[in-house]
Amino acid sequence: MKRGLLFVLPVLAAAFAACTTEVKEERQFVNLSQVVCSFHGAGNEPLAIEVKTSPTEWTVESEASWVTAERTDGRTLTITVADNDASAERSTTVTVEAGQAVQHIKVVQLAPDSEIATYRRLDALANGGVMSPGGKYVAGYTAFIDESDAAGFRYTVSFIDLDTGEVTEVGPFFKSQYDFFSTQAVTDQGVLFINLGMTGECLMIDLDGNASFVERIDGCESWPHVSRTSEDGRYWVGYVTERKGFYRPVLWTDGVPELLPMPEKNYRDEDFTTGILGRGISNDGSVIYGSTWENSDFGMVYWKRVNGEWQVAYAGKDVRKVTPVKMIDVEGNEYDLNMVNGLTCTAEHTKVSPNGKWLASMYRTETPTENRTDWILEKRAAFYNTETEQTVIIDDLGECVGVAVTDDGIAFISEGYAFFTGGHVYDLNAGTYLGTLPEWVYQHYGIHVPASAWVRYMAPNGRLHGYYTVEMAGIGLQHLGWYVTPVGE
Missing domain, CATH: 2.130.10.10 (YVTN repeat-like/Quinoprotein amine dehydrogenase)
Incomplete structure (x- = not known):
């Protein structure tokens, strides 16, 4: 498994006081404990991935119907895959966004007859x-x-x-x-x-x-x-x-x-x-x-x-x-x-x-x-x-x-x-x-x-x-x- 890279985007925020303006830089990022995950063809347990972001609010979206990706608490993303009814390996992407920061998770599932080596x-x-x-x-x-x-x-x-x-x-x-x-x-x-x-x-x-x-x-x-x-x-x-x-x-x-x-x-x-x-x-x-x-x-x-x-x-x-x-x-x-x-x-x-x-x-x-x-x-x-x-x-x-x-x-x-x-x-x-x-x-x-x-x-x-x-x-x-x-x- 590969630890997620830290993606940082600068955003300017203005704070006004009397006649002066102070400008400070707010860092936006998405940091994931895993950015690549693999599943067997059938019988998989849900996978929990740790999520750290700024801002703290984040969303998640799966590009495939066979993958369910949901926010189970403020710091955890859970990925669940359906059994593979195709005849070959398949893959898709799960996307996590926080403000302007974006990170992708590659999800791979083996063919249905695959077993553990x-x-x-x-x-x-x-x-x-x-x-x-x-x-x-x-x-x-x-x-x-x-x-x-x-x-x-x-x-x-x-x-x-x-x-x-x-x-x-x-x-x-x-x-x-x-x-x-x-x-x-x-x-x-x-x-x-x-x-x-x-x-x-x-x-x-x-x-x-x-x-x-x-x-x-x-x-x-x-x-x-x-x-x-x-x-x-x-x-x-x-x-x-x-x-x-x-x-x-x-x-x-x-x-x-x-x-x-x-x-x-x-x-x-x-x-x-x-x-x-x-x-x-x-x-x-x-x-x-x-x-x-x-x-x-x-x-x-x-x-x-x-x-x-x-x-x-x-x-x-x-x-x-x-x-x-x-x-x-x-x-x-x-x-x-x-x-x-x-x-x-x-x-x-x-x-x-x-x-x-x-x-x-x-x-x-x-x-x-x-x-x-x-x-x-x-x-x-x-x-x-x-x-x-x-x-x-x-x-x-x-x-x-x-x-x-x-x-x-x-x-x-x-x-x-x-x-x-x-x-x-x-x-x-x-x-x-x-x-x-x-x-x-x-x-x-x-x-x-x-x-x-x-x-x-x-x-x-x-x-x-x-x-x-x-x-x-x-x-x-x-x-x-x-x-x-x-x-x-």
């Missing part, structure tokens, strides 16, 4: 869990204190079958043997990838509880890590340390690894020093993306197969600009720096749409300060079309990040940068803002998600996986998981 929080799963590319599973692990283990903890892995709602638990796995660190990916075939902490391996666990490591790659220094898989499970993408401190993106095909090609230069058009990490892959395996790992650059790179060969480029080629500048260090000496306006991404694994058409990203600009000792960063949500090679930059939402996108160009955006909180939805093809994430989810699924929620991934079948942000005592801000399955699932 399934919504579950995943508070118990560490890292909020992960969803498989086709939306078959949500999986993750839960940690328990266990004094019988030398390291004091054991883990249980859970696979939630979103077709049936059945939960398969496997384990226990003890920390003294497997130091679980972060959930990476789960396949639609039921294999979960988990990065381990101290030892650095990537562990695979299946529905039967069988555990094995992703094998080492010949000639590389570290254990490899898998970040994401294709829908059929044939292709995995991730990264490995090729030599000390230098990362290379990796593609596995039927379990066989290959190092992906690198751009000639890093994000700043300089020689690579730290390399690139493979982050995600489209469901059909046709598009891969990753991020550079040079200081705080995080330039977004992507690969497409052309004539049987992987071609690599920086995402957002149409908006990318590299500008050499002279900067001044702390001792007052000049040094050369390439400043870049371009697309960046960090460690998210689900920024590519299922068929690889779109990449969710962030457009970051760099501007030197007047004294050239520092630079100013501006960040906007951005989405790159890998077919047209054109970038859509969202300027009107402030500092935001593109976190996920569908093949049809429905873009999911999160507020913030270092720690995501809250979300918005945007139609890239129409260039239209579709509302906050809670508004959009309620309109399309008929359920409420927390105000701080944002989407990590939307599967082709409409299933959503995301996070919401909470403040936990003694820990601080944390991301907890949730998922939604559509009506009729």
Whole structure:
């Protein structure tokens, strides 16, 4: 639900005293607790909306016969909807007026056969869990204190079958043997990838509880890590340390690894020093993306197969600009720096749409300060079309990040940068803002998600996986998981 904006209109009022005239300004406004509301097809309870106005007298009018909007007291408007006897969703407008101030409420009612979608929080799963590319599973692990283990903890892995709602638990796995660190990916075939902490391996666990490591790659220094898989499970993408401190993106095909090609230069058009990490892959395996790992650059790179060969480029080629500048260090000496306006991404694994058409990203600009000792960063949500090679930059939402996108160009955006909180939805093809994430989810699924929620991934079948942000005592801000399955699932 979206809180009403405060609309204010100035009105001049004259007060006469003897031979002088005093003119004062009277503020007129309508402030509503909600300006968008959605109802199911049938069986709805009346909805009360708080109304604050100046002047205090106000009127309300509905534009549709199926909506009754009435003033139930001086501060409350009650909206009642009749059952929907049509075969499709319908909407109308309710108007509130106070003096010259006007505010509108959008009323949406779902089709009559709509039911409440399934919504579950995943508070118990560490890292909020992960969803498989086709939306078959949500999986993750839960940690328990266990004094019988030398390291004091054991883990249980859970696979939630979103077709049936059945939960398969496997384990226990003890920390003294497997130091679980972060959930990476789960396949639609039921294999979960988990990065381990101290030892650095990537562990695979299946529905039967069988555990094995992703094998080492010949000639590389570290254990490899898998970040994401294709829908059929044939292709995995991730990264490995090729030599000390230098990362290379990796593609596995039927379990066989290959190092992906690198751009000639890093994000700043300089020689690579730290390399690139493979982050995600489209469901059909046709598009891969990753991020550079040079200081705080995080330039977004992507690969497409052309004539049987992987071609690599920086995402957002149409908006990318590299500008050499002279900067001044702390001792007052000049040094050369390439400043870049371009697309960046960090460690998210689900920024590519299922068929690889779109990449969710962030457009970051760099501007030197007047004294050239520092630079100013501006960040906007951005989405790159890998077919047209054109970038859509969202300027009107402030500092935001593109976190996920569908093949049809429905873009999911999160507020913030270092720690995501809250979300918005945007139609890239129409260039239209579709509302906050809670508004959009309620309109399309008929359920409420927390105000701080944002989407990590939307599967082709409409299933959503995301996070919401909470403040936990003694820990601080944390991301907890949730998922939604559509009506009729």
